[in-house]
Amino acid sequence: MSSAYNPSIIEIDNVSFKYFKDRELINNLTFSAGNGEFIGLLGANGSGKSTILKLAGGILKPSGGYIKLWGKPLGAYGNKDRAKLLCYLPQLLDINVPFKVRELVGMGLYPYDIPPQMTVDEAIDAVGLNEKSESYVTNLSGGERRRVFIAMTLLQGAGLLLLDEPLANLDIKFQVELLKLLKELRSRKNISIIMALHDINIALKFEKVMLIKEGRILGIGSPGSVLTKAMLKEAFDVNIEIKKSDTGTYISYENNF
Amino acid sequence: MSKIRISVLILAAVLIFLSSVFIGPRIISPFDLSATDREILFSIRLPRVVVAALVGMALGASGAVLQGVLRNPLADPYILGISSGASLTAAFGLLSGIYFFGRFTIPVTAFIGASAVSVIVGVLGMKRGKLWPERLLLAGIGLSFLFHAALILLMSVSTDEGLRRAVLWMYGDISLADWSMIPSGLAVIAAGLAVCISRAKALNVLILGDEFSHSLGFSVNRERLLLFISIALMTSASVSLGGIIGFIGLLMPHIARFSIGADSRVLIPVSAIGGGAFLCLADLIGRIIMPPMEIPSGIVTAIIGSPYFLYLLRRKDVLSI
Numbered sequence: 343m344s345s346a347y348n349p350s351i352i353e354i355d356n357v358s359f360k361y362f363k364d365r366e367l368i369n370n371l372t373f374s375a376g377n378g379e380f381i382g383l384l385g386a387n388g389s390g391k392s393t394i395l396k397l398a399g400g401i402l403k404p405s406g407g408y409i410k411l412w413g414k415p416l417g418a419y420g421n422k423d424r425a426k427l428l429c430y431l432p433q434l435l436d437i438n439v440p441f442k443v444r445e446l447v448g449m450g451l452y453p454y455d456i457p458p459q460m461t462v463d464e465a466i467d468a469v470g471l472n473e474k475s476e477s478y479v480t481n482l483s484g485g486e487r488r489r490v491f492i493a494m495t496l497l498q499g500a501g502l503l504l505l506d507e508p509l510a511n512l513d514i515k516f517q518v519e520l521l522k523l524l525k526e527l528r529s530r531k532n533i534s535i536i537m538a539l540h541d542i543n544i545a546l547k548f549e550k551v552m553l554i555k556e557g558r559i560l561g562i563g564s565p566g567s568v569l570t571k572a573m574l575k576e577a578f579d580v581n582i583e584i585k586k587s588d589t590g591t592y593i594s595y596e597n598n599f
Numbered sequence: 600m601s602k603i604r605i606s607v608l609i610l611a612a613v614l615i616f617l618s619s620v621f622i623g624p625r626i627i628s629p630f631d632l633s634a635t636d637r638e639i640l641f642s643i644r645l646p647r648v649v650v651a652a653l654v655g656m657a658l659g660a661s662g663a664v665l666q667g668v669l670r671n672p673l674a675d676p677y678i679l680g681i682s683s684g685a686s687l688t689a690a691f692g693l694l695s696g697i698y699f700f701g702r703f704t705i706p707v708t709a710f711i712g713a714s715a716v717s718v719i720v721g722v723l724g725m726k727r728g729k730l731w732p733e734r735l736l737l738a739g740i741g742l743s744f745l746f747h748a749a750l751i752l753l754m755s756v757s758t759d760e761g762l763r764r765a766v767l768w769m770y771g772d773i774s775l776a777d778w779s780m781i782p783s784g785l786a787v788i789a790a791g792l793a794v795c796i797s798r799a800k801a802l803n804v805l806i807l808g809d810e811f812s813h814s815l816g817f818s819v820n821r822e823r824l825l826l827f828i829s830i831a832l833m834t835s836a837s838v839s840l841g842g843i844i845g846f847i848g849l850l851m852p853h854i855a856r857f858s859i860g861a862d863s864r865v866l867i868p869v870s871a872i873g874g875g876a877f878l879c880l881a882d883l884i885g886r887i888i889m890p891p892m893e894i895p896s897g898i899v900t901a902i903i904g905s906p907y908f909l910y911l912l913r914r915k916d917v918l919s920i
Contacts, residue, residue, distance in 0.1 A: 363725070
């Protein structure tokens with residue numbers, strides 16, 4: 343019933359993937375993301391989080407199964423049309439090129455012949471970098487750079503954001519700010535976000551999480567149902583205690599170190 | 600700010616171009632042309648300055664594109680082996696003594712060599728139907744060594760005066776330029792420039808990385824191939840017109856980036872104009888510094904270019920692409 347009101351933006355059906363002659367990294371993966379959903383993707387290093395996002399973004403081609411974007415096979419979209427619907431932001435933003443903030447954010451308009459409603463200034467404003475719009479990206483801090491790229495993805499205007507570890511290497515302050523920004527955008531523009539992340543404590547704040555191990559889904563659903571002691575042991579091979587306090591749920595690392 | 604800088608650059612380029620035409624061992628007044636002046640101006644000076652401008656433009660633009668495509672600030676259009684291949688075929692063309700193409704033997708054989716090597720480097724740089732920057736770079740370096748060795752071998756066994764001349768010419772001498780090669784050279788360089796300027800947005804995103812390019816709606820393979828073709832066209836035509844002229848392809852994009860930023864839509868034209876102006880200036884200096892002797896412009900560009908490049912290198916964010 344709910345699918346009628348909340349249509350799937352992206353459907354991943356029985357998808358497998360392997361690099362040339364290599365073993366399979368993703369095995370028979372099936373999930374979908376609905377309009378306005380904000381999904382956290384969790385798993386140990388090498389579990390396949392990035393690969394899943396790249397498959398969903400069309401950067402990698404599945405070796406089996408199919409992926410549909412708004413009900414149409416992902417491969418059937420032209421490059422520009424796909425770019426207007428989904429946006430992938432890689433984990434590594436190793437930019438050593440002296441682009442100005444304004445120039446870089448403006449690249450979000452490249453898929454368009456007729457620019458959409460949002461302007462470069464509005465996108466820069468949305469991530470709070472107005473004062474730095476003429477600065478070189480190479481002179482910004484890690485957190486500011488991340489926000490520049492978020493502004494670029496906003497301008498790109500896609501309804502589905504695939505973010506690979508956007509919180510990596512950010513101070514806790516910037517992590518919180520970025521999450522608040524993404525949540526606000528999600529509710530304001532009804533965009534869907536699938537985001538890989540590492541921090542289980544942050545994942546506990548999500549509405550929906552997906553736990554991955556060796557290219558398979560261990561669990562998908564609310565953090566309370568997925569991030570259990572047994573599941574986390576299975577996914578990360580460490581003993582983690584889930585604790586509750588007045589301020590919410592958090593994890594404790596027990597006697598691991 | 601950058602608009603002012605671009606205007607200054609264009610003005611300076613025009614001034615340098617005009618000075619190169621009228622200043623030389625003999626100073627020509629545009630307002631009082633004698634018959635000799637006219638002859639010098641139209642048969643010698645003008646074609647030479649036009650060749651210098653074209654070659655400099657081709658090198659500046661192809662350097663800017665190549666550094667972006669390879670994501671490597673040390674890339675120079677010659678690194679792909681196109682120029683050493685051109686030298687080798689030109690030397691062969693002369694050594695064979697056949698002179699198939701008459702006085703066009705050097706430029707035509709050089710262009711044939713350059714184009715053939717571009718194709719070979721392109722094929723070697725491919726794997727599973729994709730052009731890989733690292734493979735392209737290494738294939739170019741590998742081929743360069745091979746061609747250099749073959750050229751040295753040829754020179755060491757040859758007593759041909761023509762070969763010596765060819766090799767000298769290859770190392771950057773535009774004093775023999777005349778009108779005959781200009782139309783075809785202009786056409787090839789203009790085609791290369793048109794391709795890369797029209798793909799400047801794609802170059803911007805390729806600099807960010809393949810995943811960004813894909814996410815922003817570009818076909819990474821197609822764009823990289825088109826940009827490589829534009830580099831091959833411009834480099835081949837420039838080697839064929841003016842031999843191997845050091846530093847412009849490596850240096851000019853850095854100077855341009857330093858003054859107007861990295862946006863390829865501006866960077867490519869600015870590197871081209873800067874490269875053209877710089878080579879005209881180097882040629883002018885080479886002509887007037889100790890007449891009647893001329894210093895090949897390739898040597899002047901290196902002598903002016905190296906210290907300036909080293910100075911830039913001391914400054915922080917220059918070595919980025």
